[in-house]
Amino acid sequence: MSLQNNVAPHNLSLPLCDDAAKASHTLVIIPTFNEADNIGKLIADLKELYPIAVDILVIDDNSPDGTAGIVRSMQLTMRGIHLMTRERKLGLGTAYITGFLFALQKGYRYIVEMDADFSHDPAVVARFFDVMSDADLVIGSRYMNNTVNVVNWPLGRLILSKMASIYTRLVTGMPVADPTSGFKCFNVEVLRALNLDKINSQGYSFQIEMNFRAWKQGFIIKEIPIIFVDRTVGKSKMTHQNIREAVWMVWWLKIKSVVGLL
Secondary structure, X not given: OEEEEOOOHHHXXXXXXXXXXXXXXXXXXXXXXXXXXXXXXXXXXXXXXXXXXXXXXXXXXXXXOOHHHHHHHHHXXXXXEEEEEEOOOOOHHHHHHHHHHHHHHHOOOEEEEOOOOOOOOOXXXXXXXXXXXXXXXXXXXXXXXXXXXXXXXXXXXXXXXXXHHHHHHHHHOOOOOOOOXXXXXXXXXXXXXXXXXXXXXXXXXXXXXXXXXXHHXXXXXXXXEOXXXXXXXXXXXXXXXXXXXXXXXXXXXXXXXXXXXX
């Protein structure tokens, strides 16, 4: 199934459930931009590990390297692979919101966020399932129990990520060791409860905001340890603007929560 999305994500008109989608309880959302070197193998690994339980939605921001074409070719031989193409780079946050709306209309029970570059191990998805029976949101954490499980990151980026986690916890009070992690699993009830139209942040900020809103709504958040391995091919999509946004976003969330306007 291939969907063309050239309109604002919040105004999507999506197709109704089909019989194939009903067989799978989980949707893995993978935003992409120039991930031709990774996306084919990642989809193949996920479908080998979870041939029935998991469907995949790739949201591609008009990658010039042919990422979307690889996904289309795999749709011819594999069930449960969906593709949305967008006319330009619109950001990580809007990609996930688009995917969440798709998941809500399709009736999935669990929704997984996952990077395309193999920094997130596909085998960990099964561990999410194990914990979801007692949680509403499960986060794959690089920093649980005062450890650092990151491979191949330069020291400066590691320090930045770790300090961002500490800073976020101090400002918001949110009891999450790795609030900027992009590997997580939502129960659909969390997405139904949150006003997705209010969420416009990107990058680190998007992950923080989703966690914070779920926590303030009283949902149960748990973390599981993961080993984060930096990409071996392709380029990171994180920008300095994403980092700056995260610095003030935590205060914005805190203030909005205190005055009752979250």
